[in-house]
Amino acid sequence: MCNKCQRRRVAWSKPRVDFCYHCLPGGPFTPPPCARCGSTTDYFSQGLCQRCHPRAPEKIGSCKDCLAWGVFPQHNFLCWTCRWWRTHYPRGVCDYCGRDTTVGDQGACRLCLEQARMLQEPGRALDLAGANKHGQQLFFANMQFQRFNTRRAELPPRRVNNWKTPGGWGRPGPPPKRLALDEWVQPTLIDVEPDPERLLQRALIENSELTRYCAPIVREHAERFGWSKKQRNDVVRSLRLLQTIRDSPTAKIRASDVLVLPRWGGSIASALDVLEAADLLIDDRPRPLELYFTTRTAALPPVMREQLETWMNVLLGGATSAPRQRSRHPLTVKTHLRSVVPAVTAWADAGHQSLAEITPAQVRAALPEAGGSQRALAERGLRSLFKTLKARKLIFANPARGLKGTQLNGTVPLPMDTALIREHLNSPKPVIALAVALVAFHALTAKEVSELLLTDIVDGRLTLDGRVIPLAQPVRERLARWLDYRQQKWPNTQNPYLIVNQRTAPRLMAAGRTYPWQQAGIGPQKLREDRILVEVRATGGDARRLSDLFGLGIESTNRYVDTLGHPALTGEDSQVPGTSTPT
Known part of the structure; x- marks a missing residue:
């Protein structure tokens, strides 16, 4: 101690200085910084601070027995627990780490015992040898930490319905007013298929903000669209599964994750509707045309594939820069792809890597030899392909330039077998009987039948595109039977369309x-042509009447009128079995 103040340590002990820096003659002086840590406060002695001097009372070190950090010299560098151990256990050599220290009843020191407790599994005994095989995890001294409860293994959770509560429909607790979502999501490094059994068990007890947030939306959709109890429960189960399998609890849900729900008993369409209404859906589903393109062009060279992809994108989206081009319907694009892919595949098999290598002779050689629609479609597709690539400067010259088109022969509408029509008119399925009756009596198209609304039919009259069509009595009978079946099958449906099915009713x-034409096995276009042919025979080819009655254009009307003098439809041998010659 300082000989003068008797409160602070002497400045130096070697060489001996009997005063502190504050009491030195000529002082006080500012103590120098610590020679070890550089601290300018809490100077102790010998050029070191209180944290670095080995004899300072606040010198921090490790416990002598368990090596825990954070003990002081005043307790002989022992933590609280090791001080208790020294009074209850003898000193010896640990069986697992080999240190000479205090050893407990199991032959292990406290460090090895704490390591085994940290790695202990619930319901399992301590594995001292296995836990200390590769070393120990050090810890802080005198810290109160909670150990794992080593209770027995629990039984599987009981199947309880936590979604319904006495206070109302919904998960326990009020739904959050706002759902916190992260804009950035860490992508998955390795996709691992979840265990179905564990996934279903977790989904039963899942209770998150997502399900509580979507509960009012599910209830609103169920009331609005007339969902059954089973369908509503399927949507709830789907939301639980999505919350369980998604990577981040604060990220939006991808539609591709919803598509795999049926393997675990979830639903797709209704879950997508709920997520879209909640603004939680990322629609990453590929379009059917993109899937078709990927399948048909997988074996092509990369350059050809990129050229075809550029052509497809221009057809689908159009082009606003010169040369500008209008977008095409996806069905038109698919038809072009279907007609072009065989020729491109043949060129790739011949060793070509790019469409820039194709010559006009190769284009003509790739066309189908037989005339007709296949050759005409191939010519149109190749002309569109090379014209687009030339405009985008992906090829040097257009090899399809000057390619003459094949003239298509017009088809002649033919009558159908009356027995076949009568069989479908009397079908036991009300939807088939109604659809066939609408086309067989009033020549509606398949598009018009599918888009008929309940409000389009009033007092036995059908309003269609400004035309008022009085329904025939057989059509009214089948309409009444279908409406009764529709009300009985889907009593709560809010679908405004006349014809619905299991997928569209909710x-x-x-x-x-x-x-229902695929289910019926009859073509609506053939049925429509048969009805128009009957009217042509009955009116003697009155073009104006045909146009007003069926909404036909000039070319379509002439196509049917020309059948009056067609030799294939005038002779007796040309009659279709089951039909009768009009009188």
Whole structure:
């Protein structure tokens, strides 16, 4: 101690100085910084601070027994627990780390025992040898930390319905007013297929902000679209599964993740509707045309594939820069692709790597030899392909320039078998009977049948494109039977369309042009042509009447009128079995 103030340590002990820096003659003086850590405060002695001097009372070190950091010299560098150990256990050599220290009843020191407790699995005994095989994890001294409860393995959770509560429909707790979403999401490095059993168990007890946030939306959709209890429960289960399998709990949900839900008992369409209404959906589903393009062009060289992809994108989206081009319907683009891919594949098999290598002779050689629609479609597709590539400066010359088109022969509409029509008119399925009756009696197109609304038919009259069509009595009978079946099958549906099915009844969308014709096995266009041919025979080819009655254009009307003098439809041998010659 300083001989003068008797409070602070002497400035130096070697060489001996009996005063501190504050009491030195001529002082006080500012103590120098610590020679070890550079601290300018808490100077102790011998050029070191209180944290660095080995004899300072606040010198921090490691516990002598468990090596925990954060003990002081005043307790002989022992933590609280090791001080208790020294009074209850003898000193010896640890069986697992080999140190000479205090050893407990299991032959292990406290460091090895804490390491085993840290790695202990619930329901399992301590594995001292396995836990200390590769070393120990050090820790801070005198810290109160919670150990794992080593209770017995629990039984699988009971299947309880936590979605319904006495206070109302929804998950326990009020739904959040706003859902916090992260703009950036860490992508998955390795996709691992989840265990179905564990996934379903977690989904049963899942309770997150996503499901609570979507609960009012699910309830609103169920009431609006007339969902059944089963469908509503399927949507709830789908939301739980999505919350369980998605990578980040604060990220939006990709539509591709929803598409895999049926393997675990989830639904797709209704879940997508709910997520889209909640603004939580990222629609990354590839379009059918893109899937078709990927499948048909997978074996092509990269350059050819890029050229075809550029052509397809221009057809779908159009071009606003010169040369400008209008966008095409996806069905038109698919038709062009279907007609062009065989020729491009043949060129790739011949060793060509780019469409810039193709000559006019090769273009003509790639066309189908037989005339007709296939050759005409191939000519149109190749002309469009090379014209677009030349405009985008991806090829040097257009090899399809000057290619003459093949003249298509017009088709002659033919009557159908009356017995076949009568069979479908009397079908036991009300939807088939109604659809066939609408076309067989009033010559509606498949598009018009699928887009008919319930409000289009009033008092037995159909309003269609400004035309008022009185429905025939057989059509009215089948319409009444279908409406009764529709009300019985889907009593709560809010779909405004006349014809619905299991997929469209809980939504506000049309059933599609192919329903129910694929199920019936009869073509609506052939049925429509048969009805128009009957009217042509009955009116003697009155073009004005045909145009007003069926909404036909000039070319279409002439196509049917020309059948009056066609030799294939005038002779007795040309009659279709089951039909009768009009009188």
